[in-house]
Amino acid sequence: MEEQNHLLKWLDHLYQLSPPTGVMCVGAGNGDSGWVDRLQTWDAQNVTLVEADETQFTRLEKNPVVSQLWQLRNEVVAERSESVLYHQATLASESGLVDPESLQTVWPNIRVKYRKNRQALALAELLSDSPSNWLWIDCLPALNLLRGAGDALLGVDLVMARILLNPPEVLAELGLSSLQAFLEARGLRRLCIEESRNPGIGLVLFTRDTQFVIKSLHHKVGHLESQLQHAIEVKEWVEATSQQQQQQILQLETRLKETADKAIDAKCRHKDLLMRAEHAECLVSEQASKLDSTRERLDKMYAEHDSLVQSQQELQTELTQLRAEREQTQQALLQQSTLLASIQEEHIQRLDEVIAQSEKLKGLLSEGGVENNRVRQALHKKAVELRTAQARSDQLEENLHQQQHINKQLTVEITRAQAQIDLIEGLEITDQRPL
Incomplete structure (x- = not known):
């Protein structure tokens, strides 16, 4: 101790x-x-x-x-x-x-x-x-x-x-x-x-312990020397490869310049393509506008077509009605013609009877003047009846002319309706709606 x-x-x-x-x-x-x-x-x-x-x-x-x-x-x-x-x-x-x-x-x-x-x-x-x-x-x-x-x-x-x-x-x-x-x-x-x-x-x-420190220092020095030698080798390797890298750099610079030129050219072409693309985009926009306008017109035509189809159906219905009315009018005209013919025959018969009676009355006038007045009265009555029959006949003729005029108008309307129907059917054939 x-x-x-x-x-x-x-x-x-x-x-x-x-x-x-x-x-x-x-x-x-x-x-x-x-x-x-x-x-x-x-x-x-x-x-x-x-x-x-x-x-x-x-x-x-x-x-x-x-x-x-x-x-x-x-x-x-x-x-x-x-x-x-x-x-x-x-x-x-x-x-x-x-x-x-x-x-x-x-x-x-x-x-x-x-x-x-x-x-x-x-x-x-x-x-x-x-x-x-x-x-x-x-x-x-x-x-x-x-x-x-x-x-x-x-x-x-x-x-x-x-x-x-x-x-x-x-x-x-x-x-x-x-x-x-x-x-x-x-x-x-x-x-x-x-x-x-x-x-x-x-x-x-x-x-x-200084000896320990010295040994540690020696170890560190040896390690540092080893690192230094390695660094020298690395430096030599770097110097050896530096020239190669310099040549590679020069080559890369040349290639880079070529690439830059190509990039400039590509940029110009890209710019031209962009201009073309913009022009094409404008054309597409115009075509789209035209297409929209065409679609609007087509939709309008489809609407008009639907309206024409509806009008055709209505005209077809109206034509059917007009044909029915024409048939009724023709039947009525035929009946009136038959009635007028019978009335004319009856008037002719009565006229003949009146003429015969007139002749007969003329003979009687010569035979006696007493019955002259009575005869005149009878003649006047017959004349009135004759005028009445004549007026009725004229009225029937006028009605007949009116029925014929109506029949002509119906015929014209039927023809016009048939023409419209034919036109609409032609549109249906030539103007089909796309899918």
């Missing part, structure tokens, strides 16, 4: 040789530990103190040793940012993620006051918010918290961690072996170890 305060001396030397760009202390307590005093002595500027216990954090804020320039955070730190079970111990410095009752081998009288779930932050998030290359983990379990640093641990040059000295097997991860194996794999070498006031608990100091 190293002598007391040997670790602090190492820290002083390291601080003088290479001052840290930032210091983060997880588990700072109330600030009464020698580590916080040493930070004040160094007049460190970029310092972050993290404490999970709320009571301890309140005392830390009021500690006059703490600089106003330092950043204080009341956070629970764990391997991952998640909700964790926090144990509040009767010994405030041992409150945290480890069950205090499991530490009774080093603290026989320690007990748990209460447990509660709290939201934790991973160390990587804290280092992202407050970049630091010196990291002090003055709480348990240090290994779990350092695992939460992830790749950010590669930027850490010094780690001081709290561990159990000679831990039981169930608490092996709280001891030195697991922590040392973890940090050495990441280029950190153990520098010294020191007991605390409790002989079961100690502090171990790790610093960046």
